[in-house]
Amino acid sequence: MSVHRPTGTMRRRVRLSDIAEAVGCSVNTVSRALTGKDSVSPVTRAQVMAEAERLGYVPNNQARSLVLGSTRTVGLVITNPSNTLYAGLISSVELRCRALGYTVMLLATEESPESERVAAESLLHAGVDSALAVPVQAEAGHWERLRRAGVDLVFVSRELPGMDVDFVGIDNEHGAYQATAHVLDAGARVVWAVEEDLPISTVRQRRDGYLRAIADHAADPGSARVLSVPTRRRDSLTLPWQAEEAYRLAGRLVADGDLPDAFVAGNDYFALALIRALTEHGLRVPDDVLVVGYGDHPYAGYLTPTLSSVALPATELGSTAVDVLMRRTAEPEAPTTRHLIAPHLIPRESTRR
Amino acid sequence: MSVHRPTGTMRRRVRLSDIAEAVGCSVNTVSRALTGKDSVSPVTRAQVMAEAERLGYVPNNQARSLVLGSTRTVGLVITNPSNTLYAGLISSVELRCRALGYTVMLLATEESPESERVAAESLLHAGVDSALAVPVQAEAGHWERLRRAGVDLVFVSRELPGMDVDFVGIDNEHGAYQATAHVLDAGARVVWAVEEDLPISTVRQRRDGYLRAIADHAADPGSARVLSVPTRRRDSLTLPWQAEEAYRLAGRLVADGDLPDAFVAGNDYFALALIRALTEHGLRVPDDVLVVGYGDHPYAGYLTPTLSSVALPATELGSTAVDVLMRRTAEPEAPTTRHLIAPHLIPRESTRR
DNA sequence: TTGAAAGCGCTAACAG
DNA sequence: CTGTTAGCGCTTTCAA
Numbered sequence: 001m002s003v004h005r006p007t008g009t010m011r012r013r014v015r016l017s018d019i020a021e022a023v024g025c026s027v028n029t030v031s032r033a034l035t036g037k038d039s040v041s042p043v044t045r046a047q048v049m050a051e052a053e054r055l056g057y058v059p060n061n062q063a064r065s066l067v068l069g070s071t072r073t074v075g076l077v078i079t080n081p082s083n084t085l086y087a088g089l090i091s092s093v094e095l096r097c098r099a100l101g102y103t104v105m106l107l108a109t110e111e112s113p114e115s116e117r118v119a120a121e122s123l124l125h126a127g128v129d130s131a132l133a134v135p136v137q138a139e140a141g142h143w144e145r146l147r148r149a150g151v152d153l154v155f156v157s158r159e160l161p162g163m164d165v166d167f168v169g170i171d172n173e174h175g176a177y178q179a180t181a182h183v184l185d186a187g188a189r190v191v192w193a194v195e196e197d198l199p200i201s202t203v204r205q206r207r208d209g210y211l212r213a214i215a216d217h218a219a220d221p222g223s224a225r226v227l228s229v230p231t232r233r234r235d236s237l238t239l240p241w242q243a244e245e246a247y248r249l250a251g252r253l254v255a256d257g258d259l260p261d262a263f264v265a266g267n268d269y270f271a272l273a274l275i276r277a278l279t280e281h282g283l284r285v286p287d288d289v290l291v292v293g294y295g296d297h298p299y300a301g302y303l304t305p306t307l308s309s310v311a312l313p314a315t316e317l318g319s320t321a322v323d324v325l326m327r328r329t330a331e332p333e334a335p336t337t338r339h340l341i342a343p344h345l346i347p348r349e350s351t352r353r
Numbered sequence: 354m355s356v357h358r359p360t361g362t363m364r365r366r367v368r369l370s371d372i373a374e375a376v377g378c379s380v381n382t383v384s385r386a387l388t389g390k391d392s393v394s395p396v397t398r399a400q401v402m403a404e405a406e407r408l409g410y411v412p413n414n415q416a417r418s419l420v421l422g423s424t425r426t427v428g429l430v431i432t433n434p435s436n437t438l439y440a441g442l443i444s445s446v447e448l449r450c451r452a453l454g455y456t457v458m459l460l461a462t463e464e465s466p467e468s469e470r471v472a473a474e475s476l477l478h479a480g481v482d483s484a485l486a487v488p489v490q491a492e493a494g495h496w497e498r499l500r501r502a503g504v505d506l507v508f509v510s511r512e513l514p515g516m517d518v519d520f521v522g523i524d525n526e527h528g529a530y531q532a533t534a535h536v537l538d539a540g541a542r543v544v545w546a547v548e549e550d551l552p553i554s555t556v557r558q559r560r561d562g563y564l565r566a567i568a569d570h571a572a573d574p575g576s577a578r579v580l581s582v583p584t585r586r587r588d589s590l591t592l593p594w595q596a597e598e599a600y601r602l603a604g605r606l607v608a609d610g611d612l613p614d615a616f617v618a619g620n621d622y623f624a625l626a627l628i629r630a631l632t633e634h635g636l637r638v639p640d641d642v643l644v645v646g647y648g649d650h651p652y653a654g655y656l657t658p659t660l661s662s663v664a665l666p667a668t669e670l671g672s673t674a675v676d677v678l679m680r681r682t683a684e685p686e687a688p689t690t691r692h693l694i695a696p697h698l699i700p701r702e703s704t705r706r
Numbered sequence: 707t708t709g710a711a712a713g714c715g716c717t718a719a720c721a722g
Numbered sequence: 723c724t725g726t727t728a729g730c731g732c733t734t735t736c737a738a
Contacts, residue, residue, distance in 0.1 A: 063715035418733035
């Protein structure tokens, strides 16, 4: 522990007027020179630039935002940064926004409607120009209010039924369809789906995809069954989601001798937990039961057995979302759009017969 | 696709003067009433509050920041949001900041020094009051500049040698020591460490811990060996870090018949890749070789074998970091502090003899 | 307790 | 091409 001392001189922040004084012109001219307006003589501009550089001028964004009426900030409301998909989303959104000269204000809701309402409120206070949100999907009042306040909004990953808002998501129906068709192709006759018990659009879409694949390909469509895993979060941020619950679920099924030929899991955590539970009861994957995951966690290719899973293009999701947001800002009256990005199945050992 | 229409009236934002007019007092009185100053009569205050509520007043933070000279924003500079530890950090920092009335501005550097410099610049422009950063650890010039501009700074997770800055991190030396001592206790005689080839403090600390444990407990200290895995990122955001490289490394070792009794991995990805490579070559974990991971990924308890790993308290890391930051802001001249949070080993099957 | 006036740092009109 | 003037919405002196 040493004594803290501000390194160097802790001088007052440089303002336009400082440059103006140094150069010998008006504040206004400095402003125009710096913001690249053409109504400045080359020589004056050069002087201003040089002086700004020398003085280490950093524009005051508060002042600028105040007069311009725009903060060049986009809000990013995420349910859970620890979810691989959303972690990737955060990265790509930040990257794209920065490239466009926007700043990202991050809010995490942890799947709590209350927290989400507060988050929307924060966005309003912060004066963001626009926002990207993965809605918790309980209420929509705060989102409506945000838009009414002039904040452009785009929903990502999950959509809110009644709301006429741009949406960028993943084609989960297709993803689940692929996964299901895949295990059916691999010879499974009875295939069950395991999903989160959250009332969100992604879960519904996956279920639809699963059911459609069963209807299209299964020998006995009546064997379809959707198991719901309790996912109500109890506490923490760092999470084995409700892998624990999926694990218990599988344990019960095995104990009851009630098993399908294959499981289509709603996420990789579930898949892993299922495999673990099956393995502990002496069953083998893929020999006795096939398991497909969803999300293609970076771990998937290194597990034993390696896990077949549906890869979700997080990066594309994020960059597309930002692009859509920018387009919306540019053309507020344009028709609402809906983008679905196709995920793709990556077959590995867990479904190999 | 339906036509986009701003829901409801897209009215002008409500200002203090609107409230003042409605109530019949001065703007100034409204301001005092709203900010809880005591020099306002109870009745006026009530009127103001009511009117503000009715009109849906939202303070303009740009204006407020401009005059107050504070944005109540903290910058959070992270190398990689997809890293489990940092994802947890993001959540907990956001949570704590929000509770304190601060907003989080997120920047991701992707381990690039150049990107980090730009990030620091962005913080300056955005006018954050303070910042939390996981430094890439190449240069420090931009951090110095940030502090000189009056931005309070706290390094998280990794520290920068020469800089006299508050630090909140994990006691990796201790973590690696525990992991190493654990496998030694479990009967391993030759234990090797596998680390990332990044020139960052965490890697160095883990190596130190490993070496100290070997010196303390190993039958043959000369058998110590530290393997470095190339981690230079080539492209993407979604990453199996360089699990691939670790996998190759292990493959080569097996091919050469050059194996220890146990591996102490620098992260869980490495551990998983090692296990996979060993398994593919007919070796078994833990029967033939023990493997300990680092980070305790939520998956760890569901792998086969379940993975022994060192759990890192991400939540505590984040909340402590914010607390330290706030303390620094409150007392700019206080001595620099250094907090180390203890991680703890979670023994599982991969090291069970 | 309240109001008038000034100003945070910047940009946008409008003259010159 | 440049300077003057005004004002973004808010808080803070300072009088009344």
